[in-house]
Amino acid sequence: MKTGSVTVGIPRGLIFYDHGRYWESFFKRLGIKTIVSQKTNSFILNDGVVCCTNETCLPVKVFHGHILSLTDVADYIFVPRYLSVSGRELCCPKLCGLADMIKYNIEKQVKTIEININTRHLKKDTCQSIRQAAETLGINYHKMLSVFKDTIVQNVSFGAPYHANHVSGNTGRPIVVLGHSYMIYDEYLSMGLIQKLKNKGFSVFTPANLNGYIKKMNAEPFVDKFFFNTGLENLGAAFTYMNLSGISGVIYLSPFACGVDSLTLEFIERKLFKKGIPFLKLTVDEHTGEAGFDTRLEAFLDMIV
Amino acid sequence: MTSKEYYLGIDLGSVSTNVVAIDEKGDLKEKLYLRTGGKPISVLLGGMRQIEKRLGSGARIKGVGTTGSGRQLAGVIVGADIVKNEITAHAFATKNVVPDVGTIMEIGGQDSKIIFLRNGVVYDFAMNTVCAAGTGSFIDRQAARLDIPIEKFGEYALRADSPVRIAGRCAVFAESDMIHKQQTGHSIENIIAGLCEALVRNYFNNLAKGKDINHPVVFQGGVAANVGIVAAFEKELGSKIIIPEYFDVMGAYGAALLAMEKSAGATNFRGFKNAMCNYQAKSIDCGGCPNMCEIIEISQNGSPVARWGDRCGKWATGAQNSEVV
16 A cells, blocks of 8 residues: 555544654654544444443543544554553553454454554564554555654653643642543543633643653652553652642542552542542543532532632 | 521432521521422422412512532522532531531432531542442332332331341342342341441441541431431441431521522522423433533523533523524
8 A cells, every 4th residue: 555545543542642642743754644533522432332341441432432433534543552661560451452352342344553562572562563564554664663763662651741731720729630641631531620620710730740750759659660550640640749738639530440540549549638638539430411520529629628 | 586588498409309498597497308209390399389388478588509419400490699519518507507517427319428527627528429329219219119118118127136138339239139138038127127237338338438437427318317227327336326407408408508608688589489480491412513412401481591511611601592502
């Protein structure tokens, strides 16, 4: 296939909120057109929920919906396989198995471009997947590898902020919003949480506003030995913000049934409680009614003001 | 001599709709506890007419507060001065009755809450998450299944001699567990007592999560009428719990107190006559974008007075003109 005539679809879900722009520039530099799926909406949610197995978390289901929304407009759909982005750490099992889940959940044949990110066994796994992707897209393998090094390897290991300037405002009372970036920045899944807080006059801070290294150093009790990288961002951010003065409260937005959150939340909740910092855990699943969500949020804001 | 000026509090909940009237000293004068039964608007309007009759013709309303899951709806229909979430409303009411309260336990129809206070200030709270197990609706349903009037449900539990163990984590599991126990010959009293204990266990596991329960503990919400649950709570806590006199309308009471605190003379109250109007709610599927929001439109005698449910705000702000339709 000739380069330039192919379009690769990038689903707006999961790691997109952290690394999407790097992947966009990866394909751009290879001369491949990309199309990012639209923001999560009820169609995407419904399609995802219907085709995905019931036991996964909501963001994975939504990711399936994003893929389905791209099948008609893209020749290939990019599904990264994030196995490990740093040292001996692993990504959430659902990110590791994402490509397989998609293969079996989506009956309609989806042509995917699959690239492994694996710092544990970097060379072999990753190179092999790049070789295959290069072959599929008709691009020189060595060219793709060098672009990969430039755009991806440089950037992925510290969960770099994608939305750092999305979260802004420094006049209101500071409040911290924690959660996976695919939860807190997805306006649909987060029920507009960040905007709601801004409307109430708060300055919102998220893990993306902190330097990756600082977060790692503060990610107690897992400093230097974190197993699931996916929780490190939140753990590190919580314990960094905790020691700053003037934080009026911490809100953790978690998808129902997130395994990693079930652990990190406990650590965070206990520590913040001891410190006397108000903490609210908000759990969302596929309900669209915002009443319960808003009740908890309003009560929390009443409490901390 | 009785005061003729009142503040109203309305708690439009999933299972019950409560209306209270308090006087200027904050004393509760009238209360109504009605079943919402899936018809929030007509129950609310009926409640307003009843309260008007009870207060008499000379009554003047100086402020109205609404709370509960239907607080927004109630707020639009009656013209509220303050629309508050249930947690704040409950805490506000309880502080007024038991000033040194340490923990408030509230079990309502669809949700249960625990509120922790220190020196009269809320410092932590929890609500049940996505699941309604262990709430009033569940007990309601079990009472109906066993063909026992809900008012008598708790008394059965007190007559138990050896409560059976029921799985309390999930309402579906609990129900099948109860059926199994009943088919193996356990008495209904022991099963009901077991259910009460399971509910309380589930409540502490899900909401309190090992946090310190500060005393005094106040238990309120419709479920506080259930003596079986009260006994199970006292057994679990190893101490007495306080049940306020108006335990079943504390949310509405709190809303009334909040309205009294906020109101500075002028009120948005639309008057009791307003309750004679014909209100209708309809849902509209907006097709303006892929979000496909479900819009709720409230109309009074045919013309729309409020809309909500949209993510973008074009319906909510366009309530007065019909061009968006």
